[in-house]
Amino acid sequence: MQWAQNYNPMGNMFLSFVVACIPLVVFFWCLAIKKMKGYKAGLLTVAVAVLEAVFIYKMPFHLALEATALGGLQGLWPIGWIIITAVFLYELTVASGKFQIISDSIASITKDRRLQALLIAFSFGAFLEGTAGYGTPVAIAGGLLAGLGFNPFYAAGLCLIANTAPVAFGGVGIPILTSGQVAGIDVHLLSQMVGRQVPFLSLFVPFWLVFIMAGWKRTLEVLPAILVCGVSFAITQFLTSNFLGPELPDVMSAIVSMACLVLLLKFWQPKTIFRFKDEKEEPAQPEGLPTSKTNYSLPQIMRAWSPFALLVVVICLWGGSASFKAFLSQVTLMIPIPGLNQMIEQVRPIVTQATPYAAVYKFDVLAATGTAILVTCILSKFLVGISWKTWAQTFGVTLKKLTFPLIMIVSVLGFAYIENYSGMSATLGLGLASTGTIFPLFSPVIGWLGVFLTGSDTSSNALFSNLQKVSAHQIGVDPTLLVAANSTGGVAAKMISPQSIAVATAATGQVGKEGNLFRFTIKHSLFLVAITGVITILQAYIFQWMIP
Template structure:
């Protein structure tokens, strides 16, 4: 059968949901084994998993061959636009700041806040790392902040551990909220609801992370001495992440939170100092502590106010562009309600089209939506491109240089683009064939307890794929299906996939490899894994408890629409 209307069957193997689930999970197992055990390159592992999903969709689920392939093509298209369109332009802006030296100015600006390395860990690993996660994601903040910490005197393995543990709370809103945009795309749930719900989970986690960083740097004594700025940083970050995701702008959540928390720590350390100041000592000696500050400062160049302003300018321009584009009705406009209609404002060129050639029905006989949104102007990636163009004269970059930088960025990201497109293709094939729904119906058998288990699925997905975006594309529909059959909030469970997923990032093979390479510890990923595994599990347990309580009368007032 090559082309026909396709109706999903969720128990194609002997009419058994359990047996069908054992088959439906095979593409995910293949992906996880190839990535985590065989250590195949991510795009090759995803390609093999896509092939397995197509074979199962056709031979087991009786999906027409062209429908299976077309579903994968639809997913790949969504992987490029709007997903990687965001990442490409975000990293282009970052690369421009590196080429012009303004990134170094920004680094020195953060490092000058305090001589105390516990404060530096908070400012650089958490606040600045969150800013990098907001704009680029995909391992960029881990690589950058670990190198910056080493430059300030941290030991390599500690710098890498700090960068990995800090790269948690901001991840769900990373790359201008790419994971949440993906989650909305694959589940069909409103982006605003998902962003708001995640913004009621990860901010609670953010209160704990800076305290964890201080403990990594200086143990219990460090927490006793440095809990005021650490707690302040986490609280401010959490509050502004909540406010931005629920009331202002989901794509800007991490940018606003990172800048606000960094400013809070900066102002606080101007009027407060710990009894002792901590400085990392060379290997084989005791860490240095001096009374009332006075630790040895890493020598830095003194930048002018104009240089510092230009270093911060790209992020300020991004904020202004996004605020105008998302909060000024005359500019924002209204998107078309359905295919064939036109929008207004930035949405005037937006087109919603039915993906050609797909005619899919669920088991009840109702049509499955197969629309594709082409919001050329209002897409977050396009707004980033506009912000980058506006930043060029501020950074002193000409059109030719900017274009060459864009070409290098595309070359830098070519395998990342391919990987994301393939992972999204895998997710869409599994979703449209009914494989994901089969798994969702099966895990829904856990009933109310599924709320506790939900974050673990996201954690597992990110631990293996290294990406909250990929995890959401793989498990988003499964979470929604399980929620609907377990009488739980679909928005809560989908958000829990993303919020739980952020805690798997620090133990993912990709991120461990990035961190190890950045600090010159190639081949010692195992040592680093053991350093951060405990933090990942402790934070995951905390998230599981939080989500479970949000599914009960205890905290259900936190659930969007609950």
């Protein structure tokens, strides 16, 4: 017998909304106030969520446990698998000694920490988001920055904040494709609408990134670089999303912004080289002189960078070729969860008609992004020239290093799934949707909540796109705008998503400091989602010509 979700268990929508916020408040309290380690905060929060699902939402106990377990499995595969392999690839370059060459080659472009953050955290991170998604940008870019000498905490925080603008089109446009399918809206129209919202963030984030690092005065010193990086990214993102579709905006924007920034730095450098407080500042090198103390030959530099170059090729092949992806997907297990699959019924207005909630675990052995990164790691063994013994030892060290982050990821994915299957997340969305004509201001907040809960803009769109469409019709606003706003608002929550924070701390050696990182990013996340809300309500009632 199916159990039907009840989105108003208290009989009063406001009270139900308040009650649904309890697990979120517990999680915020654990990280921001009690400063608990991430895995402890995650385990406590999922326990609270299960109890609320059972006693408040009247969800059968076995369904609550199975939904939580399914989320935990998703935390291990595919998400945990991506994190393990991404961090492993970085550790291989360190173990082989090639990372020092990578570090010096970047310093030959610029030693300035502000510009290195723009190149790696913003532009290169956007490329990884566009091709792989999940935690790959934070894991790889965060590890690179920490290895370059960035304060590890700043490396983690900056990569989380930088991974904002590309999220809506991440993973070759999967978030937009998903929202179009769920809401029944043309994918190209959604791509155009998101492409008329997110570029405003793309213009702003590079400036904000440097401002966080260096303050107002030192930000103005590199304003030419910030403008070149942000403007080139935003324009390319707008053009590709509006004229080509949702698959390529991140990849194209990242390539263009990196190329433009590197070209600028060939002819211009800031007057002083910015370092962090524990580093010594130095004047810029005179023009014509190398900025790196160690000179390497081009073949040496190419060999050092070869694992990351290979990563780009392999991930593009894995995700970009439909025929190859179909071939890999043949080795995929679709495992219905006994006792949970089709046993929960979603009801209106989350869905247009009562629909059984599927619970199928997808174990895509070959098609998973993590497997693509593992293939890169295997081939990189030959590129960087290390023994199989060192390769295996490095893998073992990586697994040991990631034990607690993986526990946190398993717990927070369990939390996400119990929120979704119990109907708590729907209560949160409906509570915000009841704000009437000012709902466009809060529409992005629903996407923000979805990404915070699930760690994925794709999952948030799958969960809330139809709610956004229904609410838009009720208040007389174009549904394309609000469905797009769900995706755009979600990008601001990526930096505070528990799974993203777990990836960032693992990649930069900050395990146990998840609470500090959460407190560092939360204010920036709230600020950016507020900007998105203002953009959305202006487009809803004043700049309606911006809606395709």
